[in-house]
Amino acid sequence: MAVFTEVSEPEARALLRRLRLGELLALRGIEGGIENTNYFLTCEQGEFVLTLFERLTAGQLPFYLHLMKHLAQGGVPVPDPRADPGGVILHSVCGKPAAVVNKLRGSSELAPQGAHCAAVGRMLARMHLAGRGFERHQPNLRGLRWWNDTVPVVLPHVAAAQAALLRAELAYQNHVAASAAYAALPRGPVHADLFRDNVLFDGQELTGFFDFYFAGVDSWLYDLAVCLNDWCIDLASGAHDGARAARMLAAYQAERPLTAAERGLLPAMLRAGALRFWISRLWDWYLPRPAAMLKPHDPTHFERVLRGRVADPVRV
Numbered sequence: 001m002a003v004f005t006e007v008s009e010p011e012a013r014a015l016l017r018r019l020r021l022g023e024l025l026a027l028r029g030i031e032g033g034i035e036n037t038n039y040f041l042t043c044e045q046g047e048f049v050l051t052l053f054e055r056l057t058a059g060q061l062p063f064y065l066h067l068m069k070h071l072a073q074g075g076v077p078v079p080d081p082r083a084d085p086g087g088v089i090l091h092s093v094c095g096k097p098a099a100v101v102n103k104l105r106g107s108s109e110l111a112p113q114g115a116h117c118a119a120v121g122r123m124l125a126r127m128h129l130a131g132r133g134f135e136r137h138q139p140n141l142r143g144l145r146w147w148n149d150t151v152p153v154v155l156p157h158v159a160a161a162q163a164a165l166l167r168a169e170l171a172y173q174n175h176v177a178a179s180a181a182y183a184a185l186p187r188g189p190v191h192a193d194l195f196r197d198n199v200l201f202d203g204q205e206l207t208g209f210f211d212f213y214f215a216g217v218d219s220w221l222y223d224l225a226v227c228l229n230d231w232c233i234d235l236a237s238g239a240h241d242g243a244r245a246a247r248m249l250a251a252y253q254a255e256r257p258l259t260a261a262e263r264g265l266l267p268a269m270l271r272a273g274a275l276r277f278w279i280s281r282l283w284d285w286y287l288p289r290p291a292a293m294l295k296p297h298d299p300t301h302f303e304r305v306l307r308g309r310v311a312d313p314v315r316v
Helices: 008-020 061-073 114-133 143-155 160-177 221-229 244-256 260-286 301-310
Strands: 023-027 037-043 045-051 092-093 096-102 188-190 199-201 205-209 217-219
Touching: 008 023, 023 221, 045 061, 061 096, 061 114, 061 217, 096 143, 114 143, 114 188, 114 205, 114 221, 114 244, 143 160, 143 260, 160 221, 160 260, 160 301, 217 221, 221 244, 221 260, 221 301
Parallel strands: none
Antiparallel strands: 023 037, 037 045, 045 096, 092 096, 188 217, 199 205
């Protein structure tokens, strides 16, 4: 989350009136993240999060917002978009498409233990199963097609060894995506960005998944791999944490056992998840956009993760 577009208190008050949420008591920009403008809204009816979408279009956004509402109705703890009296959940603020969702309780666990990883694995599987009945469809916009388009853009900015790894891994992922085993992977709506800072806990109780604005239809295994690449990695070294990964995988499979195709392709999807975030961090690092509180992430972390996934495949 970050602030690219400044929202004034009069603009926030006008939005709250449209949504019948009462008077504005406080408005505060949220630091962190790199995609959208986000504010905490405190008003007479409670605390909410206002998001202004900087890259996603009004045509793309209904998928994300209705997915969150579908999951909330299915018992998954996610932000529930607020509608105006006409039932509209996509709004406009400062000329940008916007949404207001309830603020979930809890805080992010940035140093997770095994119990936290198990809770994420369990709820991720429940989220995948709950998403089966969702009728809207949108591809993962940061999937293979985006990787193929973006790697040539970042290659001029990296060293020769990094460029070689990017080219080789991209070729490998294109090969995997063309395989029959990949086509057999179970699919549905995925979060695709479920890092430690996108999950809330109250103690060891998981109280919410949020920031669904990279969601799309993709393989559930890819979504699980993205989680493993953050929750079960040592941030200082990029090294795999086998104990935490075992807890996450066991908890996920207790809700939805992996298929034979998924077990076979887990190493490839772990590499895919590392590649995706290495590419996006390179892009944000070398081709940044202005923002009032923008802090781009160091891309070398996911280079280390990818090299580790290539050198030492994780199997289940």
